[in-house]
Amino acid sequence: MCLAIPVQVTELLPDDMAKVSLDGVTKVVSTALVEDLKVGDYVVLHVGYALSKIDPEEAARTLELFASAGEAA
Amino acid sequence: MSAQQPIRRKLDLKSGRVDLSHGAGGRAMGQLIEDIFHSAFDNDWLRAGNDQSAFEVGAGRMVMTTDGYVVSPLFFPGGDIGSLAVHGTINDIAMAGAKPLYLSASFIIEEGFALADLKRIADSMGRASRAAGVPVITGDTKVVERGKADGVFISTAGIGVTPPGIVLSSDAAKPGDVVLVSGTMGDHGVAVMSKRENLEFDVEILSDSAPLHELAAAIIAAGGAGVRVMRDPTRGGLAATLNELAHQSGVGFSLEEEAIPVRPEVAAACEFLGLDPLNVANEGKLVAIVAPDVADAVLAAMKADPLGARSAAIGKVVEDANRFVEMRTAFGGGRIVDWLAGEQLPRIC
Amino acid sequence: MKYVDEYRDGALAQTIAAAIRREADPAREYHFMEFCGGHTHAISRYGLEDLLPANVKMIHGPGCPVCVLPVARIDMAIACARRPEVTLCVYGDLMRVPGSGGMSLLKAKAEGADIRMVYSTLDALRIAEKQPEREVVFLAVGFETTTPPTALAIRAAGKKGLTNFSILCNHVLTPAAIQTILQSPDVRELGSVKIDGFIGPAHVSTVIGLQPYRFFAEEFEKPVVVAGFEPLDVAQAILMLVRQINEGRHEVENQYIRAVSEYGNEKAQAEVAEVFELRERFEWRGLGDVPYGALKLRAGYERFDAERRFDLAEKPAHDNPACECGAILRGVKKPRDCKLFGTLCTPDTPMGSCMVSPEGACSAHWTYGRFREAAKSALRAEVVALRPEEVA
Numbered sequence: 157m158c159l160a161i162p163v164q165v166t167e168l169l170p171d172d173m174a175k176v177s178l179d180g181v182t183k184v185v186s187t188a189l190v191e192d193l194k195v196g197d198y199v200v201l202h203v204g205y206a207l208s209k210i211d212p213e214e215a216a217r218t219l220e221l222f223a224s225a226g227e228a229a
Numbered sequence: 230m231s232a233q234q235p236i237r238r239k240l241d242l243k244s245g246r247v248d249l250s251h252g253a254g255g256r257a258m259g260q261l262i263e264d265i266f267h268s269a270f271d272n273d274w275l276r277a278g279n280d281q282s283a284f285e286v287g288a289g290r291m292v293m294t295t296d297g298y299v300v301s302p303l304f305f306p307g308g309d310i311g312s313l314a315v316h317g318t319i320n321d322i323a324m325a326g327a328k329p330l331y332l333s334a335s336f337i338i339e340e341g342f343a344l345a346d347l348k349r350i351a352d353s354m355g356r357a358s359r360a361a362g363v364p365v366i367t368g369d370t371k372v373v374e375r376g377k378a379d380g381v382f383i384s385t386a387g388i389g390v391t392p393p394g395i396v397l398s399s400d401a402a403k404p405g406d407v408v409l410v411s412g413t414m415g416d417h418g419v420a421v422m423s424k425r426e427n428l429e430f431d432v433e434i435l436s437d438s439a440p441l442h443e444l445a446a447a448i449i450a451a452g453g454a455g456v457r458v459m460r461d462p463t464r465g466g467l468a469a470t471l472n473e474l475a476h477q478s479g480v481g482f483s484l485e486e487e488a489i490p491v492r493p494e495v496a497a498a499c500e501f502l503g504l505d506p507l508n509v510a511n512e513g514k515l516v517a518i519v520a521p522d523v524a525d526a527v528l529a530a531m532k533a534d535p536l537g538a539r540s541a542a543i544g545k546v547v548e549d550a551n552r553f554v555e556m557r558t559a560f561g562g563g564r565i566v567d568w569l570a571g572e573q574l575p576r577i578c
Numbered sequence: 579m580k581y582v583d584e585y586r587d588g589a590l591a592q593t594i595a596a597a598i599r600r601e602a603d604p605a606r607e608y609h610f611m612e613f614c615g616g617h618t619h620a621i622s623r624y625g626l627e628d629l630l631p632a633n634v635k636m637i638h639g640p641g642c643p644v645c646v647l648p649v650a651r652i653d654m655a656i657a658c659a660r661r662p663e664v665t666l667c668v669y670g671d672l673m674r675v676p677g678s679g680g681m682s683l684l685k686a687k688a689e690g691a692d693i694r695m696v697y698s699t700l701d702a703l704r705i706a707e708k709q710p711e712r713e714v715v716f717l718a719v720g721f722e723t724t725t726p727p728t729a730l731a732i733r734a735a736g737k738k739g740l741t742n743f744s745i746l747c748n749h750v751l752t753p754a755a756i757q758t759i760l761q762s763p764d765v766r767e768l769g770s771v772k773i774d775g776f777i778g779p780a781h782v783s784t785v786i787g788l789q790p791y792r793f794f795a796e797e798f799e800k801p802v803v804v805a806g807f808e809p810l811d812v813a814q815a816i817l818m819l820v821r822q823i824n825e826g827r828h829e830v831e832n833q834y835i836r837a838v839s840e841y842g843n844e845k846a847q848a849e850v851a852e853v854f855e856l857r858e859r860f861e862w863r864g865l866g867d868v869p870y871g872a873l874k875l876r877a878g879y880e881r882f883d884a885e886r887r888f889d890l891a892e893k894p895a896h897d898n899p900a901c902e903c904g905a906i907l908r909g910v911k912k913p914r915d916c917k918l919f920g921t922l923c924t925p926d927t928p929m930g931s932c933m934v935s936p937e938g939a940c941s942a943h944w945t946y947g948r949f950r951e952a953a954k955s956a957l958r959a960e961v962v963a964l965r966p967e968e969v970a
Contacts, residue, residue, distance in 0.1 A: 159616055160723070160781045160807065161500050162581035179497035179579045180431035181423075186700060188730050189846045198581060200784060200837050203669070204698025205727045207846065208784040208837050210581055215836040219584055222810050225594040225817060487588075497579055503670075505623075553948070560809050561588045561595075562625020567925070567945050 160202040252372025269351035274366040294321035307435030311354035318387040323442035327389035335369040361440040401457035402478035406546040407524035418509035439513030451530035455523035481549020585808030595629035614779030615642030615937030622942035624809040638939040652677035667702035699731035726846040754871030778804035787842025806834035864907030903930035913943040
C-alpha cells in the first residue's frame with residue numbers, strides 16, 4: 157500500500173494538522189509524523205498523513221541524474 | 230349566496246416537507262404539482278393539466294430514450310439532479326444525430342424531503358429545459374415512505390426526430406477512422422466525488438453537465454455521412470465508451486495519452502483519489518468517430534462551438550481481433566485502457 | 579503537478595531507456611523483482627516494460643498488502659462486519675477481495691452489513707466520535723507505510739477516551755517478506771525463480787530507511803535500489819541495478835533521495851513500536867507462514883484489538899484450488915500460467931486477490947500484459963520500433 161502523493165503545505169493548523177495542496181486541490185491532513193514543518197514545504201502524503209518531507213535539493217539532483225543517464229556511470 | 234371556498238394555504242416552501250398526502254392524488258398533490266412543477270416548467274402542455282400531452286409527429290425517423298437519475302449528492306458544483314436529468318436525456322437523443330423535441334419527467338420523492346430542495350431542483354430543470362429549447366411536456370409524481378428513496382429519484386423520457394439521411398450506429402466505426410473528443414475528461418465525476426471525499430479546490434471543479442444537441446448538429450453539418458457514431462462518455466468515462474464501441478464495431482482503438490485533454494485540477498484531484506481520469510464520468514462531453522476525410526472539418530466545427538472549445542483528436546480506429554483500446558502513454562510505453570470492473574473505488578495504493 | 583510531472587517526462591524516459599539498452603550485457607539476462615505494489619502499478623500504467631530491452635525482465639513481488647491478505651482474514655473481517663453493532667471501516671481496495679464462498683466486503687455490504695469505505699484512519703475516528711452507539715472497527719491493512727497512521731489513530735482514540743474504536747490488525751512487514759522469498763526453495767535451491775536484484779519500495783522506505791535492506795544485500799549478495807514512485811524513478815533504479823550487476827556489486831543504493839534517508843522516519847517508527855509488536859506467525863497468501871512478518875497490538879492496548887473484543891476466531895480457509903495467486907506472488911508462475919486467468923478470473927469476477935488489486939500481478943497483466951502479447955498490435959510495433967534489437 158504505497159500510493160502517496162507529493163503535496164505542498166499551505167497552512168499549519170492546530171492539533172498537528174495542516175492544509176496541503178496539489179495543484180490547487182486542497183485537503184486537511186495530519187502532520188503528526190513529520191517535524192518542523194513550514195508553510196511552503198513539500199511532503200509525501202499517504203492515507204491522510206504526511207510521512208516525510210521532500211528535499212528540494214535532492215529532488216533537483218534526481219532530475220539532473222535522469223538527464224545525465226546517457227553519460228558514463 | 231355562493232358557496233364558501235376553502236382557503237387555499239400556500240405551500241410552505243421554506244420549511245415544509247413532502248408527506249404522503251402529496252402523492253395520494255388528491256388536492257395536496259395537485260397543489261404540489263402546480264406550485265412546484267408547473268411554475269418551474271411553465272408551458273401550455275402542463276398547464277392543461279392532463280395525464281398526457283399531444284404533439285404533431287413530423288416527417289423523419291423518431292428517436293426515443295429513457296433514463297433514470299439517482300446521483301448523490303443531489304446538489305453538486307455545477308449542477309443538480311434536475312439539470313443533470315434534462316441534459317442527460319437531451320444528450321442521449323442528440324448522440325443519434327437527432328433533434329430533441331420533448332421531455333417527460335417523473336419524480337419519486339421520499340417522504341420528508343424538503344419542499345425547498347424540491348423547488349430548487351424543479352426550477353433548475355426548468356431553466357435547463359428552457360435554455361436548451363426542449364420543453365418538459367408531461368410528468369408524474371409519486372411519494373414513497375421515508376427510507377425508500379434517496380431524497381428524490383428522477384426518471385425521464387425524451388423524444389426527437391432524425392434529419393433524413395443521418396444514420397449513426399455503434400457498429401459503424403471502421404479502421405482508419407479518427408477519434409475526436411469535445412473537451413476535457415473527468416470533470417463531472419471529480420466534481421461529485423470530491424464533494425463526498427472532502428476535497429476542496431482553489432479553483433472549484435464544476436460538473437460539465439450540458440446539453441450537447443447543438444454541438445452534435447454542428448458535427449453532422451460538418452461531417453455528414455462521414456460521422457460514424459457519437460456517444461457521451463458518462464458512467465465509466467471515456468474508457469467504458471471506447472471499449473463498448475470496440476466490441477460493438479468489432480475494432481480496436483489506438484490512442485495518444487498526451488492528446489487527451491484533462492484539466493490540471495481534475496488530474497490533481499484524480500491523483501488524490503487514486504483514479505484515472507479516463508474512467509471518470511462526463512456529462513457534457515461527447516466522443517465522435519468520423520471518417521478520416523472529414524476529421525479536420527468536424528474538429529474545426531467542434532472547436533467553434535462554445536461547448537467544444539477544447540476538442541481534440543485523440544487517436545484512431547484500428548483493426549484488432551482482440552478489441553483492445555490501446556494507448557501510447559505520455560511516458561512512451563503502451564498500455565491497454567480497460568473499462569473498470571464495477572464501481573469506481575478510489576485507490577489507496 | 580510539482581514533483582509529479584517532471585518524473586513522468588517521456589523524453590527523459592527515452593534517455594534512461596537508451597542507457598539501459600546500452601549497458602545491459604546482451605550475453606546475459608537480468609531479473610529484477612519490484613517489491614512494492616505501487617511500483618507494479620507504475621510499471622503497468624506507464625508501459626515501462628516497453629522501454630526495457632528483452633533481456634531485462636521484471637518480476638512482480640508480493641508487495642501488495644491486499645494481495646497477501648489470506649482468505650481467512652477477509653472472512654474474519656466479514657464476520658465482524660456482520661455483527662449488527664459493528665461499523666467496519668475499510669480502505670477502498672479491500673472491498674472486492676474474494677473471501678470464502680465468493681463472498682466479499684462489497685457483497686456483505688449489499689446484504690446489509692455496515693461497511694464504509696474510508697480514505698484515512700482519521701475518517702474512522704470521526705465516525706467513532708460522531709456515532710458513540712456504534713462499535714467502529716478499522717480494518718488495518720498495509721506495510722510499514724500504512725502502519726504509522728494506524729498507530730496514531732489508536733493513540734488518538736486513547737487520548738480522546740473513545741470506548742467504541744478498535745482495529746482488526748493485518749499489518750505486515752517488508753524485510754520479513756523479502757527474507758522469505760530469498761530463502762524459499764524456488765529461489766535458493768531450485769532456481770525456478772531467478773532474482774538478480776530488488777527494487778526496494780518507495781514509501782515503506784521513507785518510514786524504515788535503508789538500514790533494513792543492508793542485511794539482504796550482504797547475506798544473499800543481491801543489490802537493492804530503493805526507488806521513488808514515478809516511472810522515471812523506477813527506470814533509473816533499473817539502470818542502477820544493471821550497473822551494480824555489471825560491476826559485481828551488491829549494495830543498497832538510494833534512488834529516492836528526495837524522500838528516503840538512511841534511518842527513515844524515526845518518529846513514525848517510535849509511534850509504531852509504542853503500539854505494536856511482532857506476531858510470532860502470520861499466514862501470508864502465497865508465502866505461507868512468515869515468521870515475525872506481521873504485527874499485533876501490544877499489552878496495554880488490548881481494548882483496541884477487535885479480534886479480542888469480538889472474540890473473532892480465524893477459521894481455516896482455502897483459496898480456490900485452481901487459483902495460482904500464491905505461486906504468482908512468489909514469482910514462480912506468471913498470470914498466464916493460471917488456468918483461471920482471463921476465463922473465470924477477470925477484474926469483473928476476481929477469484930483471487932491478485933486480480934482485485936490494481937497492483938496485483940494479474941490485474942497488471944490484464945491491463946498491460948495482454949497488450950504486449952498482441953504481437954499484431956500496430957501501436958506495439960511502433961513502440962517497439964524504437965528498439966531495433968528487439969525481435970517482435
